[in-house]
Amino acid sequence: MDFTFSAEDEAFRAEVRAFIRDHLPKRSGQDQMDVEEGMSDLPALYKWNQDLHAKGWVGFHWPREVGGGGGTISEQMILKEEMARVKAPMLGLSYMGLAWVGPALIKYGTQEQKDRHIGPILRGEVQWCTGYSEPGAGSDLAALQCRAVRDGDDYVVNGQKIWTSLAMWAQWMILLVRTDPRAPKHLGITCLLVPMSTPGLTVKPIKEMNGGAMFAEVFFEDVRVAVANRLGAEGQGWDVTKDALANERSSIADVWALKHRLEAIRDLAARRTRRGRPAIEDPGIRQRIARMETQVEAMRLNGLRFVTKQLRGEPLGAETSINKLIRARIEIESGRLARDIEGSFGILAKTSPHAVDKGRWQKVMLSWPPFVIGGGTPNIQKNVIAERILGLPHDV
Amino acid sequence: MDFTFSAEDEAFRAEVRAFIRDHLPKRSGQDQMDVEEGMSDLPALYKWNQDLHAKGWVGFHWPREVGGGGGTISEQMILKEEMARVKAPMLGLSYMGLAWVGPALIKYGTQEQKDRHIGPILRGEVQWCTGYSEPGAGSDLAALQCRAVRDGDDYVVNGQKIWTSLAMWAQWMILLVRTDPRAPKHLGITCLLVPMSTPGLTVKPIKEMNGGAMFAEVFFEDVRVAVANRLGAEGQGWDVTKDALANERSSIADVWALKHRLEAIRDLAARRTRRGRPAIEDPGIRQRIARMETQVEAMRLNGLRFVTKQLRGEPLGAETSINKLIRARIEIESGRLARDIEGSFGILAKTSPHAVDKGRWQKVMLSWPPFVIGGGTPNIQKNVIAERILGLPHDV
Amino acid sequence: MDFGFTPEQDALRAQARRLLDQELPLERILAWSAAPSALDRALWKKTAALGWAGLTVAEAHGGLGLGAVDLIVLLEEMGKSLCPLPLAATDLAAAALGALGDGAQQAAWLPKIARGDVVATVAIAEGSDVPTADGVAARAGARGTDVTLDGTKLFVPDGQHADLLLIAAREGAGVSLFAVPADTPGVTVRPLVVVDATKPAAEIALAGAVVPARNRLGAVGGAWPTLARLVDRQTITHAAEMVGSADAALRLAVEYAKVRRQFGSPIGRFQGVKHRCAEMLCDVESARSLVYYAAWAVDHAPDDVPSYASMAKAAASEALDTAGEECVQIHGAIGYTWECHAHLFYKRGRQSHVWLGAPDEHYERVMTVLQHG
Amino acid sequence: MDFGFTPEQDALRAQARRLLDQELPLERILAWSAAPSALDRALWKKTAALGWAGLTVAEAHGGLGLGAVDLIVLLEEMGKSLCPLPLAATDLAAAALGALGDGAQQAAWLPKIARGDVVATVAIAEGSDVPTADGVAARAGARGTDVTLDGTKLFVPDGQHADLLLIAAREGAGVSLFAVPADTPGVTVRPLVVVDATKPAAEIALAGAVVPARNRLGAVGGAWPTLARLVDRQTITHAAEMVGSADAALRLAVEYAKVRRQFGSPIGRFQGVKHRCAEMLCDVESARSLVYYAAWAVDHAPDDVPSYASMAKAAASEALDTAGEECVQIHGAIGYTWECHAHLFYKRGRQSHVWLGAPDEHYERVMTVLQHG
Numbered sequence A, B: 001m002d003f004t005f006s007a008e009d010e011a012f013r014a015e016v017r018a019f020i021r022d023h024l025p026k027r028s029g030q031d032q033m034d035v036e037e038g039m040s041d042l043p044a045l046y047k048w049n050q051d052l053h054a055k056g057w058v059g060f061h062w063p064r065e066v067g068g069g070g071g072t073i074s075e076q077m078i079l080k081e082e083m084a085r086v087k088a089p090m091l092g093l094s095y096m097g098l099a100w101v102g103p104a105l106i107k108y109g110t111q112e113q114k115d116r117h118i119g120p121i122l123r124g125e126v127q128w129c130t131g132y133s134e135p136g137a138g139s140d141l142a143a144l145q146c147r148a149v150r151d152g153d154d155y156v157v158n159g160q161k162i163w164t165s166l167a168m169w170a171q172w173m174i175l176l177v178r179t180d181p182r183a184p185k186h187l188g189i190t191c192l193l194v195p196m197s198t199p200g201l202t203v204k205p206i207k208e209m210n211g212g213a214m215f216a217e218v219f220f221e222d223v224r225v226a227v228a229n230r231l232g233a234e235g236q237g238w239d240v241t242k243d244a245l246a247n248e249r250s251s252i253a254d255v256w257a258l259k260h261r262l263e264a265i266r267d268l269a270a271r272r273t274r275r276g277r278p279a280i281e282d283p284g285i286r287q288r289i290a291r292m293e294t295q296v297e298a299m300r301l302n303g304l305r306f307v308t309k310q311l312r313g314e315p316l317g318a319e320t321s322i323n324k325l326i327r328a329r330i331e332i333e334s335g336r337l338a339r340d341i342e343g344s345f346g347i348l349a350k351t352s353p354h355a356v357d358k359g360r361w362q363k364v365m366l367s368w369p370p371f372v373i374g375g376g377t378p379n380i381q382k383n384v385i386a387e388r389i390l391g392l393p394h395d396v
Numbered sequence C, D: 001m002d003f004g005f006t007p008e009q010d011a012l013r014a015q016a017r018r019l020l021d022q023e024l025p026l027e028r029i030l031a032w033s034a035a036p037s038a039l040d041r042a043l044w045k046k047t048a049a050l051g052w053a054g055l056t057v058a059e060a061h062g063g064l065g066l067g068a069v070d071l072i073v074l075l076e077e078m079g080k081s082l083c084p085l086p087l088a089a090t091d092l093a094a095a096a097l098g099a100l101g102d103g104a105q106q107a108a109w110l111p112k113i114a115r116g117d118v119v120a121t122v123a124i125a126e127g128s129d130v131p132t133a134d135g136v137a138a139r140a141g142a143r144g145t146d147v148t149l150d151g152t153k154l155f156v157p158d159g160q161h162a163d164l165l166l167i168a169a170r171e172g173a174g175v176s177l178f179a180v181p182a183d184t185p186g187v188t189v190r191p192l193v194v195v196d197a198t199k200p201a202a203e204i205a206l207a208g209a210v211v212p213a214r215n216r217l218g219a220v221g222g223a224w225p226t227l228a229r230l231v232d233r234q235t236i237t238h239a240a241e242m243v244g245s246a247d248a249a250l251r252l253a254v255e256y257a258k259v260r261r262q263f264g265s266p267i268g269r270f271q272g273v274k275h276r277c278a279e280m281l282c283d284v285e286s287a288r289s290l291v292y293y294a295a296w297a298v299d300h301a302p303d304d305v306p307s308y309a310s311m312a313k314a315a316a317s318e319a320l321d322t323a324g325e326e327c328v329q330i331h332g333a334i335g336y337t338w339e340c341h342a343h344l345f346y347k348r349g350r351q352s353h354v355w356l357g358a359p360d361e362h363y364e365r366v367m368t369v370l371q372h373g
Helices: A007-023 A032-039 A042-055 A073-085 A095-108 A111-123 A237-246 A252-271 A283-311 A320-347 A356-365 A369-373 A378-389 B007-023 B032-039 B042-055 B073-085 B095-108 B111-122 B237-246 B252-271 B283-311 B320-347 B356-365 B369-373 B378-389 C007-023 C026-034 C041-049 C068-080 C087-100 C103-115 C224-259 C271-300 C302-330 C332-336 C342-354 C359-372 D007-023 D026-034 D041-049 D068-080 D087-100 D103-115 D224-259 D271-300 D302-330 D332-336 D342-354 D359-372
Strands: A128-131 A147-151 A154-165 A172-178 A189-195 A201-206 A215-226 B128-131 B147-151 B154-165 B172-178 B189-195 B201-206 B215-226 C120-123 C139-143 C146-157 C164-171 C174-181 C187-191 C201-212 D120-123 D139-143 D146-157 D164-171 D174-181 D187-191 D201-212
Touching (some): A007 A042, A007 A073, A128 A154, A154 A189, A172 A237, A283 A320, A283 B283, A320 C146, A369 C302, B007 B073, B095 B237, B154 B172, B154 B189, B189 B215, B189 B237, B252 B320, B283 C302, B283 C359, B320 B369, B320 B378, B320 C271, C007 C041, C007 C068, C068 C087, C068 C224, C068 C271, C087 C224, C174 C224, C224 C271, C224 C302, C302 C359, D007 D041, D007 D068, D026 D342, D087 D103, D087 D120, D087 D164, D087 D224, D146 D174, D224 D271, D302 D332, D332 D342
Parallel strands (some): A128 A172, D139 D164
Antiparallel strands (some): A201 A215, B154 B215, C164 C174, D187 D201
16 A cells, blocks of 8 residues: 655656646636536637647547557546646546547547547547437436438438437537347447538437536437448447446546535535524534545545556456445535525525525536436446445346 | 314323323333333233223223223224323233234134133233244245145144244244145135144244344144134135234324333433533434434324324225334434433443443344334335335336 | 314315416426516416415405414415415415504405405515524614614515515514515515525515504514514425425326336336335325424414424425435436426425525424423 | 555455454354353464564564554454454554553563563543543552552453553643553453443453552653544554444345345345445445555554544444444344344444444544644
């Protein structure tokens, strides 16, 4: 056990800190909730992407031969942690491209596909979205029904996707379709790369309970996709994407976002009163803050244990579901706790006179579901843990 | 809505109070946990049973023609509540006889069976036990395997029962056996009344985690039971007993026992210190006490709503499971709360020097399972509520 | 002994359900909540004609002269529909007039309230979170036979829809209550933007607003004991709405769980869903029992009111906060969309939880009553 | 960066597991817990020969000179087996001697401890629940070159098995620590009957017990700062045992859920059971991470120790209290029987929860550190 870093790693950390000092856009510090707001200062974010890319820090863990940074696991960790510590914007502007498309392209793409797509993703020039979930295929993703039929050099796609985040801003979609309805459900699926401008493809934003719209429904009516845009073989779509589905983005950035949020909650408690006394002196509030801090610390340390496994070359399995469950608890509890600190004022939303912190906490309270439900509901995570770690029998 | 009682009912209440003043045995006041200790002062309890029986208050809700008291629903409620308020011993010494055997006899018994058994039950002369659960048939009671084969005027019983409470003290058992292994599982069951002294019947007490033994395993090796001792028809056993299984004993006595326990917990908190201050001033302890008081009050009022349904002649359904779930929560939480009030001293058991309240709370802490698991685990109660009240689909 | 409702009360409940289903289905509530506009005066008059606005107003003043139990029958149904009509606020104002007003004051206002011509509310709370008389900082000053009012009232229920504001203000050593028409010069009413748009609340700024001294209800500085009792009434009526909302949130989740299929089966077959629903039912029914008894106590056992009001509110807050949240979670991703009704209950739960005191404050009061009677 | 164990630590863990499985299977623990008798000295010597008793004792004094992380590897395994050997108590005493003792004192006791000839413990707590120096009321008085000790120490871990008692007593304005052989006249050790028999504790009555002044460890009245640090060490080592116990309780429940059938299916197939198990795993792994880091901090980041000791203890307490209770519940009626091992974990959980401070006390300390560093 050793929480110190090698001299090389410490040198890298110094390099990251120097870079941050020189290049971090002035406007930052938003909670991760504010993806939409974050999108609004695009010129600064492009510049940030350029600067990061110049250092090789976009796609830092991808191999150098495809244009990635080839960072070691500990360097990746240091980079993410230092960035998170200062609340820097995301490490790369093409969020979905980096998270979902790149890894699949690197493993399954043709040379032509790699040449065409990886560069723009790294340079932040192209936004991607993912066409996975459907109205009847959420937790049970492999039940998807969106249909593609081969017609000459094209596939003709008909059907619907839902919960497609950022679809309104994306130029490309990585899409899962069913090409063989008679095959077992995981085997009849194919992966296509689709320009969002293709005729017949319609995007309809989904209004959310917090009033915003980050997700969309996407409808396909005789949408023609060139066979050249197929990623992997026909019927290989599940394999092509499941790696990325299982690809645990290190949760260090998430942990830091939560740590910043708890810091702000402590600050809130110090400023507000409950029954005439500072809220931070209320024993019940103190217990809840300390308990949440403990959970976030546990999440951070759990993450370090997982990273250690990776450093030792062991595969990561279902244990990442543990941190997802803890995160779900904290996402929900943090908004509720802030509300209770605010007391009567906890009901005042963003644009209200008297709203505390411009309604920040009400927004938190209304924005947890994507973080709790996305990537598998808590019930799904519990099934994963129970079955794959504890060996309990399947029930679905 | 009206929480007052009629003049007749109030007169009855006065009668009960006068009776209590004149007849309540001096030694009482124990928590309901102490059934075993309660059994130790048998002469006083026999006298109490006699006095109650003379008033018609044993089997108070049974029809007069079988020797019961024919009490109205509100009189029953008043009787139970007044008795519980003063922590009186149980309303009748033949506990299982009154709860399980009598109701089944009244509905399904032959005249001869009624004549033979009901009197001794009412007079507290005979203890009964119930032979229902088996090692492989707990929550799924109808899966029972204990076998009875007709042989002339006898059934010959082979098999095993478990969780038979009070078997060590009982003279008779009401027993469920499988007489037709080929019938659907609820239909091949028959009910027998068995003297515990029958050759081939062996009782083996089960030591419990609190060190006591209230339950037993009962083994049957070629135990011969006269056909005359069959209750109801062959194959009717499930019907014979399921009424009693569903027969909600009014939870008023339970509510009062819990109210007394909470009162004692408040008293404990007033006497003990936490970090140098009276425990009852600790905000966390206060919250937990008040929350538990609220739950017990809800349980009391829920019970009154159920009684109102009965008074109006409506059948009681699965809603009694609600109070069983609440009770389970309180049974577990009360021991834990008392421990937390005692702090370091919470680890000292009964016979320890320095043990608080002679280790009463540690006993509570080690004695909840029969109240939580008996009559259906919380998971079973939740299934009952979800399926029968909310109409959600079966899953078992 | 009868812990149930009378046939008349059952009929009132059925009437409310019919009307609310017809006039205010959740689709309409949803549309309204996107841009909460003015009170639907026509609908308010319609319900007033059925006797709702004057339900607890004395018959002499044109009301039905019914009790708190009758009132919560209505409010529970309104809670199920998340109905934004200002019934609880108006009842509270009528109760204040009934308790503190003299004959002339009652005759001046109560008949108009009962007819639905005047919507009224009581403004007690301010920025302070101290729920005692000390929390009232707004001041009343004498000016001849008039009284001037200054200060800021906050979280005034339905304040933006009220024609008549009953305003608590410090006067001398105590707190007085004044009947202030909303259009009095110096009175500015601003809607607050709240998490749950179906529960409107307002800020009332008082800058030298002048009312005649005869608009004082009760004695100079003598209103607080009555106001404290009224807050308990308000707590109970609000808890009744919450129980209705929690019940409806649970039913919404249950109905969805019966039809939504995942992995080849309705999700309501999985214990991970069904057991949570069972626990919620337990909590909803418990809160319901406490609310019913607390409402009965208002008219029949006043000594029981403080502790049962607090028990009812604490239990209802916990039940609804959970039911709203679970309603969203059980719906999965759909539950996060605007079009799904789940968020309406979620917002009601999150808001009502702290409105009129969070559970910990009420448990603290329960404990105080247990210790000191 | 490496948050894992070395091959040597893995080997130590494997060795402990083998020995505990062989010598102290749960059947034996169960039998022993019915009538907890004397310490099995032969077994203690056997483990001492493997280096356990002297694990953290300096090599110069016959120990292995290892650190807190090595120690918790052993303790986690002991916790899984509910092993009642006094390793944590002895480690604490050795650490006290290492921190406060002079060369002669260390040479006198540490080699004997490392060989397993002397079982030792530290007696700090008393009847007061104030966890500061103010909680120490036992008094030390001078008598020539001797010191007399009076008072009552409570909850002394493994006190009834210890040959050497390190006793904290008030002396002058501060607290001193004295090495007191258990057979000193005036020292009466009485076992306490505790809920969890596998965690022995004793009362030590001091009635004019006399030890030479050279048995004082450290300066007159100067022991408290070190004792406070030692309490953190004790909290962490105890939390390590708790994590082991919680893990074992969870595994016991899971294995039962795989084989116990109800309604034609293993009960572990029902989400009502399996989701609870998943949540427990989450809590156990989180507590484990906190314990591991806290143990590492003992030797490498002393400033982190207070808050991580408290976070680890709070998390371990919650995880084990729940895991023990669920282990009983998942076993159903069988879980209530003496023969089932579930109650052993339940009792460990219920007891350890308040031992060395309940979670609320530790969370309060976490909060204090967060506010004031």
